[in-house]
Amino acid sequence: MADRDRDEVGRARNSRPxxxxxxxxxxxxxxxxxxxxGMLREPDESLAEAQRxxxxxxxxxxxxxxxxAWKSADEPERALWRGMAQLAVGLTHVARGNxxxxxxxxxxxxxxxxPYRDDPPYEIDVAGLIRWATELAEEAKVKVRAEPVPPKLRR
Incomplete structure (x- = not known):
């Protein structure tokens, strides 16, 4: 059995491109x-990089x-960042055909x-993201788009 790829602290990491x-x-x-x-960024930096x-x-x-951002956030924002990460993974699955x-x-x-819809931090377009995710999920139930349209994270 071949050794697994490991990072500098010994955690299993797949080094394939x-x-x-x-x-x-x-x-x-x-x-x-x-x-x-594990990079720590300010919320505005995270949003700008994710949008790019x-x-x-x-x-x-x-x-x-x-x-x-999710893993480094304090409550009460952890669920917001986790949800946004899940939306990006959902978009990944659409693009992969899953x-x-x-x-x-x-x-x-x-x-x-x-829960962040009424008072969204960092000008995040929570209502728009929910609408986008709901529409894309409904489309994915029927078929998967060849090239899904990414969301705009901010208003």
Missing amino acids: RDGLGRPLPYGAPGVERQPE LLDSGMPFHAHEVLED GNGAVSLLERGAENIE
Whole structure:
């Protein structure tokens, strides 16, 4: 049995290159640079970077940025960032052609950001994101779009 790829502290990490949707490519293939893990950013920085990645067709990478924000956030904002990360993963599943995974993550993400609808922090367009996620989930139940349209995170 081959040894697993490990990072500098010994955690299992797959070092294979990844495509823009986070799918592993063969060793040695050119891939998309991964987002640094565990990076602390200000909320505005996280939103700007996630939006840039979404607009570049890289929702998996946007999810990694939003996941860092979620894991470093204090209550009461943790669920907001978790929900937004789930929306990005849902978009990733749509782009990968996984309708069931897309529906599950889009619905869960919309549910997690719903409590922030009336007073959204950082000018996040919570109502617009819920509307976008609901519509995309409904489409994914019927068919998966070839090229899903990314959301706008801010108003």
